[in-house]
Amino acid sequence: MIKDKMNKLNQSERILIAASKCISSRGYANVSLRDIANEAGVVLSQLNYYYKNKEGLFIEVVKMMIKKYLIQIEECLKREVSPKKRVVALIKYFKDLLKYNPELFKLLYDFTGLALWTPKFKNLLNNLFKELSNIIEKYILNTIQIKNIKGYSPKSLSRFILGSMFGTAIQILLADEEDLSETLDLVEILFE
Amino acid sequence: MIKDKMNKLNQSERILIAASKCISSRGYANVSLRDIANEAGVVLSQLNYYYKNKEGLFIEVVKMMIKKYLIQIEECLKREVSPKKRVVALIKYFKDLLKYNPELFKLLYDFTGLALWTPKFKNLLNNLFKELSNIIEKYILNTIQIKNIKGYSPKSLSRFILGSMFGTAIQILLADEEDLSETLDLVEILFE
């Protein structure tokens, strides 16, 4: 009975995980509800039962992804103490992300693209970028003796740090033949 | 007769422009060949006549976009003489792009996303990023007294500059309510 409850919960979660898996490996545009149902080992109509429609399901996938990023990045930053080490840790996070879990980054990039065309996703993704830059500001910029920035707000600076990692990461993913992963290290020169 | 030839060329070009317009305003995933045909004022089968299939048409749209970026950015950089002014010009280019022609940037972002899932587009987009970073390297890094980079290759640096502008630009587009356009100015601090 407890088992059964677990299974039921797992069923709606299995759908979520299957959706995430499908989208992160093929892109939101190339995934059908039937694909997700098959991946989850579930009948098609179950997707409409738990999540009203396709958009509803995708929104939950986005929310799950957002949680992952917020938790992981804050976790990785709060582990270190000095701002310098935190920058290094952030760089390492992105490197490892691209190396061991590139699907998660593809998911972020893909949904950010979807956010360009669909207001609901635009709000979600904009909030993610906002919160991520807030975390960077809190853990790195608020504690550091800032020398280089002349008149730039910490808000702008944190946005720029985030943007440079994001924009560099997509280039690294795209150019998989040649190794560009060291390019991410250049974030460090912002603090010299 | 010359008129007619013009019209014929215009017809295949009208399709291309219509496709570009549709994709840059709705995203590649939300555009059908019928949409493009209507936008171009052409019968559906004409799209298959001039461009074999949907992928063939989209590839031509990508190639057109790539030309625009390469020409415009090199144009904007060669206009200035000092590396410092060229950085400023590059920043201004991205600012104006987001302000007056955001569709073109959305097109770049969208196709870069498509490149994550489709090899043909991956090659095209990877080459674009590669050539753009080469241009940056040629016009800005090769001429400057580089002080800040300790052991980083010009190649990495140019990639990073490009990435930081790209990653910042998408954030600006996403957060249209609050003004983040000044964030792009932070590229300058890389050269201080």
Add this chain to the structure above:
DNA sequence: TTACAATTCGGACATCCGACCTAATAAAAT
């Protein structure tokens, strides 16, 4: 056990899409 609610299942629907085909028309070449 019985009655009720939640869940699972299989199937059907209307719609849209990309690709293809054939005939008609215009242009060019002979």
Add this chain to the structure above:
DNA sequence: ATTTTATTAGGTCGGATGTCCGAATTGTAA
């Protein structure tokens, strides 16, 4: 003028997709 090619037009086909519905099954509470 006649043949030949290039272009335009309209329509069709098979297939895939999202949504919805009703029945069957299971779990829960009385």
